[in-house]
């Protein structure tokens with residue numbers, strides 16, 4: 083038995099959804115119906131697909147549709163999300179248009195799968211930078227209740243779509259060739275080659291960007307903690323794929339680096355997290371650091387391995403020496419996989435397991 087599956091949008095996220103569905107052997111009947119604004123042939127996940135121009139009757143043939151289209155009024159979810167649902171589909175939506183709507187659950191399967199019920203038809207995938215932060219912090223929150231988060235992100239250009247990846251490569255080559263980068267200001271406000279830009283999405287009147295407000299509002303919604311204090315700075319860096327985050331987290335209850343390391347190293351308590359921090363277990367099974375001077379930590383390159391590609395990698399776990407019950411950590415995850423496609427497919431898998439699909 084399988085489901086009739088569709089995909090809207092064939093940028094890097096759509097491409098990755100096809101790959102992840104195949105890798106995880108998601109039960110599909112027939113061929114995946116792929117839609118975008120224009121009809122054409124595209125290679126997605128290494129396979130040729132007939133991309134159809136999106137239209138309402140295509141949704142009638144489907145049980146489940148992954149949306150990976152552009153956001154906003156002309157975007158895929160606003161224009162087609164309700165039509166898909168009205169035609170009998172369950173929608174899992176990567177875009178940001180409905181994430182904060184009270185009728186749409188915003189879901190990370192390891193954290194709040196119970197938000198999806200048998201009435202749910204349109205589920206939202208959180209923003210990539212929110213997903214990895216919440217996967218890393220939710221187990222600690224369950225143990226000692228988060229009070230405040232200060233986070234700085236180092237976000238890959240693929241978070242802005244396929245055009246931004248080409249832009250980074252083009253500009254980098256220009257710099258290598260001793261030319262000044264001819265940058266496209268519609269993609270980034272400054273050249274991104276060999277530089278960092280503390281500006282992701284639009285600025286708001288409070289001085290934060292929309293990306294930063296997403297991290298605040300989405301985290302509060304997923305953890306069901308409307309008053310949680312969160313102070314983000316989001317930065318675009320010249321990396322193709324893989325976001326990194328430096329996180330300072332303060333807790334209401336007891337928390338320190340050893341306790342955090344023990345919890346995060348336990349896959350039952352911390353599903354989806356892998357600690358890369360030079361830690362080991364002693365004879366009694368307690369998490370200890372063999373050599374305090376020999377630290378390990380994850381980098382985005384680690385995401386290329388099969389073992390780590392869908393994980394949230396955590397390292398640099400240490401006490402914040404300026405505050406009680408506060409720790410610092412570094413976390414790395416693939417924005418196209420766990421930050422988008424893998425999370426979306428995991429939602430569908432969990433719905434199947436729970437008889438919701």
Ligand SMILES: NC(=O)c1ccc[n+]([C@@H]2O[C@H](COP(=O)([O-])OP(=O)(O)OC[C@H]3O[C@@H](n4cnc5c(N)ncnc54)[C@H](OP(=O)(O)O)[C@@H]3O)[C@@H](O)[C@H]2O)c1
Pocket residue numbers: 090091092093094095096117118119120136149150151152153156157158159161162176177178208209210240241242243244245417418421422
């Ligand atoms: N990239 C990431 O790391 C990341 C992470 C989490 C979430 N997201 C979200 O995931 C979505 C996809 O991201 P992406 O980076 O893959 O995007 P992208 O490269 O900009 O690709 C967007 C795709 O959506 C299609 N599309 C746009 N408007 C449409 C409409 N009205 N109807 C049907 N199709 C439409 C486009 O069709 P054409 O090709 O025909 O123009 C294109 O194939 C975005 O909402 C993004 O915010 C991205």
